[in-house]
Amino acid sequence: MRGIISRFAPAPTGFLHLGHVVNAVHVWRETRTRSGTVLVRIEDHDRQRSRPEFEAAILEDLAWLGFEADAPMVRQSERHDIYAHALDRLRRQGLIYACSCSRARIEAAPAAQTGSATNAAGAAVPRAIRKGPAPIAGEADVAQAFRPADAELWYPGTCRHRGLAEGAGIGLRVRLEPSLERFVDLRLGAQEQRPSDQCGDLLVRDRGGNWTYQFAATVDDMVQGVTLVIRGLDLLASTGRQIQLARLLGRADPPAFLHHPLIMRSADRKLSKADGDTGIRELRAAGWAPADVIARALSLVD
Ligand SMILES: [Zn+2]
Numbered sequence: 202m203r204g205i206i207s208r209f210a211p212a213p214t215g216f217l218h219l220g221h222v223v224n225a226v227h228v229w230r231e232t233r234t235r236s237g238t239v240l241v242r243i244e245d246h247d248r249q250r251s252r253p254e255f256e257a258a259i260l261e262d263l264a265w266l267g268f269e270a271d272a273p274m275v276r277q278s279e280r281h282d283i284y285a286h287a288l289d290r291l292r293r294q295g296l297i298y299a300c301s302c303s304r305a306r307i308e309a310a311p312a313a314q315t316g317s318a319t320n321a322a323g324a325a326v327p328r329a330i331r332k333g334p335a336p337i338a339g340e341a342d343v344a345q346a347f348r349p350a351d352a353e354l355w356y357p358g359t360c361r362h363r364g365l366a367e368g369a370g371i372g373l374r375v376r377l378e379p380s381l382e383r384f385v386d387l388r389l390g391a392q393e394q395r396p397s398d399q400c401g402d403l404l405v406r407d408r409g410g411n412w413t414y415q416f417a418a419t420v421d422d423m424v425q426g427v428t429l430v431i432r433g434l435d436l437l438a439s440t441g442r443q444i445q446l447a448r449l450l451g452r453a454d455p456p457a458f459l460h461h462p463l464i465m466r467s468a469d470r471k472l473s474k475a476d477g478d479t480g481i482r483e484l485r486a487a488g489w490a491p492a493d494v495i496a497r498a499l500s501l502v503d
Contacts, residue, residue, distance in 0.1 A: 205237035213256035222498035299365035356401035382441035394441025
């Protein structure tokens, strides 16, 4: 896998924290090992939550830590035309429909419940994992990736055949027909996922007019020629749907994937900026050196 292209893709909805640092270490190390190229992509698709000051701080902290991109940074907020073009491609295949459902409405639909089945760790297990044959390598890691906080909504296709008109306040979804997506995670081994059972038809644009994470990231990975996606286990469940979506968009060969362990604060909560004491800003202000911050981040990984 020489000459690969990977990416570091933070959302500027908060400051850089130790969880980001763990991801950056994996991205740069795995990519440098393969003589590859690291792209930095600012995932500011959520216009309500993204802030320029967070972006500036993230990039500044990243540079202070010594992580340097190999190409000019891109911002999702400046790539509207690229996403619109990709949407047209799906639309021409008859795969796009308007959806007026709010999250609350989907949550309230009985069929959308994520269920009460639990795994050995007592964590809720998503439908697809409950129903599937579970031929999954690295099972402890997979269990870790699915915690109650991450239990996701399954969209039951309520608006598929309603023929709603598109417009302000209306979302757009892409049909995901039943499909078994197989891929080999470079760390976990062979994986199988059924996106239509896990999440149902994917939201492409939300009711507020924002391109969604799933859609924007998939389009970007394709258009930017990303060949190796290195990210945390919390995104493992998104991989099958992104492979399926990329295929619908015309991508012949999906990228390779590597999902790394996360920093765990407790048994059932992934570390986040909400934890306060993990901000790189704070550690810098307290006199930490870059190498110490990186060592601290890696020491917290499960
Ligand atoms: Zn709907």
